[in-house]
Amino acid sequence: MAQPNTVMSAPASDLAPPKDDTFTLEQLAYYNGSDPNTPLYIAIKGTVFDVTAKPDTYGPGKSYHCFVGKDASRALGKSSLKDEDLVADYSTLDEGQLKVLDDWKRYNIVGHVVSN
Numbered sequence: 001m002a003q004p005n006t007v008m009s010a011p012a013s014d015l016a017p018p019k020d021d022t023f024t025l026e027q028l029a030y031y032n033g034s035d036p037n038t039p040l041y042i043a044i045k046g047t048v049f050d051v052t053a054k055p056d057t058y059g060p061g062k063s064y065h066c067f068v069g070k071d072a073s074r075a076l077g078k079s080s081l082k083d084e085d086l087v088a089d090y091s092t093l094d095e096g097q098l099k100v101l102d103d104w105k106r107y108n109i110v111g112h113v114v115s116n
Contacts, residue, residue, distance in 0.1 A: 033060045044076055048111045048113060
């Protein structure tokens with residue numbers, strides 16, 4: 001029986017080659033789902049992923065929408081939905097939590113976050 005495709009599923013094998021566009025955190029916030037014609041982006045450790053293909057998970061009003069439009073590395077590493085964890089700083093994560101971030105390769109990479 002096939003395993004369901006979940007947020008923590010194995011890396012996809014049909015990903016497009018990574019893009020190297022750059023985004024400031026302010027620009028990344030634009031891709032938060034408030035415009036239905038704009039892709040949904042999430043950054044992890046500065047790498048920007050396109051999660052548009054999963055609107056049932058990341059779309060407005062859905063369970064993981066809080067991650068969209070930001071670098072939420074700490075929250076994703078901790079598997080946390082708490083507002084205080086929705087930040088890019090992942091320096092306090094333990095080895096297992098860092099592995100979660102390093103294994104987050106199930107979506108197309110569209111660029112990287114740069115300092116303003």
